[in-house]
Amino acid sequence: MNLISRGVRNAFRSPTRTVAVVLILCLTIGLSFVMLVGQKSVENKISDTLATLGTTVNITPSGYANGSSQNNHLTTSQLKAVARLPHIVNLAEALPDGLRTGKTAAETSLLPASSGEPVGFVGTNEPTQASVIGASTLKIVAGKAIDGNGDTDEAMVSSAMAQRNHLKVGAAFHAYDTVFTIEAIFTSDTANGNDSVIVPLATEQRLSHRPGEVISAVATVDSLTNLSAATAAISMTLAPAAEGTSDVAQADQALAPLESVKSLSLYSLFGAVGTAALIIFLVMVMTVRERKREVGTMKAIGGANSSIVYQFMTEALTLAALGGAAGIIVGALTASSITSSLIAGNDKTTGSARSSTALQHLTQVHATATLPEVLIGLAGVLAIAAVGSAAASYLTSRIQPAEALRSE
Amino acid sequence: MLETKQVTKSFRSGNSTVTAVNGVTMTVADGEFVTIVGRSGSGKSTLMNLLGGLEQPTSGTIRVNSDDITRLSDSQLNDYRTRGVGFVFQSYNLIPNLDALENVMLPMELVRVSKTDRRKRARDLLNQVELTGGKQSRRPGRLSGGEQQRVAIARALANQPNLILADEPAGNLDSETADTIVELLRTLAHSQDTTVIVVTHDDEMAKRSDRTFRLIDGCLNEGGIVPQ
Numbered sequence: 313m314n315l316i317s318r319g320v321r322n323a324f325r326s327p328t329r330t331v332a333v334v335l336i337l338c339l340t341i342g343l344s345f346v347m348l349v350g351q352k353s354v355e356n357k358i359s360d361t362l363a364t365l366g367t368t369v370n371i372t373p374s375g376y377a378n379g380s381s382q383n384n385h386l387t388t389s390q391l392k393a394v395a396r397l398p399h400i401v402n403l404a405e406a407l408p409d410g411l412r413t414g415k416t417a418a419e420t421s422l423l424p425a426s427s428g429e430p431v432g433f434v435g436t437n438e439p440t441q442a443s444v445i446g447a448s449t450l451k452i453v454a455g456k457a458i459d460g461n462g463d464t465d466e467a468m469v470s471s472a473m474a475q476r477n478h479l480k481v482g483a484a485f486h487a488y489d490t491v492f493t494i495e496a497i498f499t500s501d502t503a504n505g506n507d508s509v510i511v512p513l514a515t516e517q518r519l520s521h522r523p524g525e526v527i528s529a530v531a532t533v534d535s536l537t538n539l540s541a542a543t544a545a546i547s548m549t550l551a552p553a554a555e556g557t558s559d560v561a562q563a564d565q566a567l568a569p570l571e572s573v574k575s576l577s578l579y580s581l582f583g584a585v586g587t588a589a590l591i592i593f594l595v596m597v598m599t600v601r602e603r604k605r606e607v608g609t610m611k612a613i614g615g616a617n618s619s620i621v622y623q624f625m626t627e628a629l630t631l632a633a634l635g636g637a638a639g640i641i642v643g644a645l646t647a648s649s650i651t652s653s654l655i656a657g658n659d660k661t662t663g664s665a666r667s668s669t670a671l672q673h674l675t676q677v678h679a680t681a682t683l684p685e686v687l688i689g690l691a692g693v694l695a696i697a698a699v700g701s702a703a704a705s706y707l708t709s710r711i712q713p714a715e716a717l718r719s720e
Numbered sequence: 721m722l723e724t725k726q727v728t729k730s731f732r733s734g735n736s737t738v739t740a741v742n743g744v745t746m747t748v749a750d751g752e753f754v755t756i757v758g759r760s761g762s763g764k765s766t767l768m769n770l771l772g773g774l775e776q777p778t779s780g781t782i783r784v785n786s787d788d789i790t791r792l793s794d795s796q797l798n799d800y801r802t803r804g805v806g807f808v809f810q811s812y813n814l815i816p817n818l819d820a821l822e823n824v825m826l827p828m829e830l831v832r833v834s835k836t837d838r839r840k841r842a843r844d845l846l847n848q849v850e851l852t853g854g855k856q857s858r859r860p861g862r863l864s865g866g867e868q869q870r871v872a873i874a875r876a877l878a879n880q881p882n883l884i885l886a887d888e889p890a891g892n893l894d895s896e897t898a899d900t901i902v903e904l905l906r907t908l909a910h911s912q913d914t915t916v917i918v919v920t921h922d923d924e925m926a927k928r929s930d931r932t933f934r935l936i937d938g939c940l941n942e943g944g945i946v947p948q
Contacts, residue, residue, distance in 0.1 A: 314829065315829075318818070321817060322817060325816075325817050605813065606813075606815060606816075608813075609809075609813040609814075609815065610815075611774075611798075611801070612772070612774055612801060612807050612813070613801065613802065613807065613826065613827045613830065613875065614798055614799070614801045614802025614803070614827060614830045614831070614879075615798075615830060616795070616798050616830075617794075619830070712774065712775045712776075713769075713774040713775070713801075714766075714769040714774040714775040715775070717769075717774070717809070717813070
């Protein structure tokens with residue numbers, strides 16, 4: 313029998329003590345593991361959510377309301393100042409026509425892609441940007457995108473509209489008493505997008521007699537990190553005429569309960585790990601004190617301090633490994649439900665805070681233990697046990713053997 | 721040969737100092753079976769601990785085969801206790817969750833004897849102290865006091881030390897078993913040239929030793945030797 317097998321056997325010396333210690337460790341380590349898994353899962357959810365938010369800022373005139381005839385508008389010159397701001401990498405300006413609202417007398421020969429909605433014209437300097445037609449995707453499927461900075465009678469129509477009107481690339485149609493040539497056909501993911509005709513911004517401004525006018529713009533920021541600062545800078549530049557809004561503002565509010573759970577999990581993790589460490593240390597202090605005489609005997613027959621420390625460390629590691637394995641199993645089984653309960657208990661966000669698609673289902677966090685987390689958990693438990701038992705046994709192993717032998 | 725010169729050991733007790741061993745000078749030759757007698761509290765166990773390197777004297781020297789053990793480093797002292805001395809305690813001090821054989825094997829593990837060799841030697845030693853058969857695989861709790869003391873003696877002999885120190889080895893045993901243990905230690909001393917020093921308060925045991933030292937209040941009597 314060697315030092316390690318003696319240490320392992322000592323762990324089972326008193327079955328009652330072994331069961332009690334393993335049970336207590338199981339609970340504290342299980343709680344630590346739940347908090348570790350919960351904290352990681354919430355952290356991943358937050359970063360995943362932020363990653364899907366995009367780095368765009370929507371710019372609209374102050375008090376703008378869809379369909380209102382009292383709306384203010386922006387100008388191309390105002391937006392030039394925005395384009396010069398730091399971290400702005402792209403600025404897509406849009407001027408929707410009045411066909412949908414009946415604001416102009418212009419007529420078009422085109423039929424809408426879907427029945428019910430009229431055809432809408434959008435003038436833009438960025439004809440391939442989906443946001444200008446209220447869509448999240450825009451893909452050219454035939455022809456070549458028009459030059460948004462030009463002033464030509466060229467247009468892009470959706471494939472659904474082209475199909476309904478029997479049009480192809482190079483075909484012509486009428487609008488604003490002008491003959492437009494179809495340069496490209498695109499697909500988008502919204503009905504509104506499919507009912508849109510995209511023309512150059514200057515063309516729309518000329519034909520609708522609104523020179524220099526822009527109704528909305530979308531600024532793209534170089535990174536998510538700079539989004540909040542850029543949004544604030546845009547609002548400040550355009551104030552009081554217009555304001556910039558991004559998903560980040562909504563996200564901050566919507567993510568608040570998750571941030572709260574993340575902090576709670578982190579503090580609980582420290583608390584539970586600290587408790588587990590204290591339990592192991594105190595158990596080993598009691599164990600070593602109980603066996604002080606045995607330590608004296610070991611020293612009397614020539615046992616070195618290090619071998620005494622290693623023997624107690626093996627004993628503590630055995631108990632911690634058992635408690636840790638049981639705790640991790642319990643933690644893995646309960647992590648998801650405990651995390652969900654914590655989130656539900658902290659979620660006071662109103663539905664309006666989650667109007668963005670990216671923020672839907674935000675509180676549905678599925679906390680599952682991954683292999684790295686299991687390994688981190690086990691390594692942490694064993695490290696705590698090693699340090700706790702080494703400290704406790706080292707204090708006793710340093711005393712004179714005669715003193716240890718005199719103890720009862 | 722074991723030789724002590726003016727060995728003193730004092731302890732702090734509150735504000736006062738208690739001298740347990742006071743200027744002890746003695747010499748014991750190789751292969752001698754010696755007893756140290758004295759009343760309870762006379763300093764016998766403290767002297768035994770000093771001779772075995774379990775604690776350091778306040779002053780004086782203890783030479784074992786010309787090495788002064790009071791000047792040894794911790795690791796040298798450890799080596800001395802592993803290879804040079806075998807202890808037999810009144811309360812046996814066996815490791816309770818190891819069986820008799822494993823208890824005897826333990827000191828040999830510390831000097832890295834192979835598992836096969838230490839098992840064989842442990843069996844031989846237990847046979848030598850007449851603990852045979854199934855009793856060798858019993859834990860101390862399932863052995864009688866006499867049997868436990870036999871295991872303790874076998875353990876003390878495991879690394880073939882030159883010096884055996886026995887502190888009241890028969891203190892917890894009935895007279896018949898005590899006789900057997902004393903005889904065992906005497907035989908060891910004479911047949912294996914091992915120095916055996918036994919601490920006892922029993923004058924009967926002292927009469928069976930080669931020499932007896934009497935300790936009174938930490939001091940050896942005049943000359944240190946009690947004529948038999």
